[in-house]
Amino acid sequence: MPTVLEKKKTVRINGCVASAQAAKYADVDVIAAYPIRPYTATMMALAQMVANGELDAEYIVADSEHSQLSIAHGAASSGARVFTGSSGVGVQFAYELYSPISGSRMPVQMMIADRTLDPPGDFGSEHTDALSTRDMGWLMGWACDAQEAFDNHLMAYRIGEDPRVLLPQMVCQDGFFVSHITGDVELPDPTQVKEFLPPYKHPYPLDPRHPVSHGPQIMPEQGPPLQLERARAMEGSMAVIEEVHKEFGEIFGRKYDPWVEEFMTDDAEVVFFLQGAHAVTARFAIQHMREKGLKVGMARLRTIRPYPTDRVCEVLSKFKVVGVIETNMALGSPASGGALYADACAALYEAKERPLVISFMAGMGGEAIVLKEFYWMAEKMMQALKRGKIEKRTHWVGFEE
């Protein structure tokens, strides 16, 4: 442990600035920027840091998100620590690059401040933008406030750059609910970061003195081992993720469960299962319902890729009813609602005691989920508990009695 922590300080910043600060503390080498709301404020903050001489990095403004991720890919291939980011349709426009980056095992980091896709294309947060890329081989998880966003960035670099992993990371936060809401964020002493996050060293960077090939054309028979290796890297990252979270807690004093945060679940019968910032309001709603004697709790998913199947199964199978709050669109999916339901049900399949599972479509278009909507969802779960079966798989909150 470092003994002198004189440069540790608490500042009042929003999620966007917290992400920029994290990139600065991670001492990134290359920043690939292209503006789109709401994540833009992160790149604005980084541009100021570079201009002020606070951060020594190449700041490249691309002509599109596709170029942005291409720059990130190239820079990472040459051995640079890379920071990039996007929101909403910007995430989609770069889609072609996601598989090549994870396929070439480049630990690029991408900050996502969620925004709805078109339609409605407003600035509010739906997780569909990042979630639509969830099977592309990127580590992925959501923060629920600015401090957690900051911490997740540092942890993601450490995990992704671990030679046992070497995978890119999407570090996600809700647009507005995290990106534009200010909170007290503890910025660490640089010696703490130095101890936690060593300088990035890729084992096979592009270097004319030591020629290597990246991404060469292969024959079909070379495909299976290549893909298996990437799948194993993703699976193998789980042990590293746990290790890194533990070490982060020891150095910085903030201990996160890498997979699922449980809130008031000890004797809970019905729980909300969600990810991201709506957990903040959910905690208040649960406290109020607890005062009235309802056995309600929350399980918040912190990492969705790799999916903590065993952990989700172990946690959710303790309850009678699970209400999945989606905040994303998965049209025509198993519940005909959101994407989180299918993963949760798949994880629960092997459980001895399975809870009833309901999918709630709430917060669409980035609408705030207010207390009374949590009460309404809890009521639906209570009814299902009483009845012993669900009324239907998916409820659209705000459209039903």
Add this chain to the structure above:
Amino acid sequence: MSYTELTVWTRGIIMDKEGRDIVNSISASARTEGKYAQAMENYVDNPDRTNAPTRKYCRVSDSVLENELTYENEHPNIVVLVEGTMVKGWDYMRGMPPGGTLVINTHYSPEYMIRFVPGPERLAQLVCVDAAKLADHKWLYYRLGELGLDRLSTEGAAERSRKIAPDIAAPLIAAVVKTTNIVKMATITPMIANKHAFDMALEELKIMQLNPVAV
């Protein structure tokens, strides 16, 4: 238990800093007093709209803010118009409960301005302060181009001044704090860069007391 909402209406980019300084300084003061407080900008106003109306919000409460993630102030107790001509044209009084305060940056008197205010019967007081004059605010009308270049974004991307309330925000903050006691004078004063304009405003407020009724 007290809960207060403050909404500031200002003009995109060229006067965004003024609006931002008002909500940020009051929110920070409230927190130093041990209260719960939050300052933010209206999320949908944030794209770069030069001169268009934009909103900044502040919430101050004795208890934890459970509505921290809601986008707008639905029931503002205090409304500030950073630029006088904003008094006409839209309903900045929407949602104000009876007993509210309206603060306008104008050289006109409250008696003259009240005719433009939509739903004035909710007001307990209308406060006029000639903030531009008190802050010796020459650039407002003569240096708009330069100002637009200095402030490239409503989110404050390229502000050269790191000071809080160096300009017309100072007298407006003085007007809000003196007439509403949303925070203590002692906690807000040290934050203000333009102390001269702040102190002058405390002496020169034009306050019209009204008898609010529910609408």
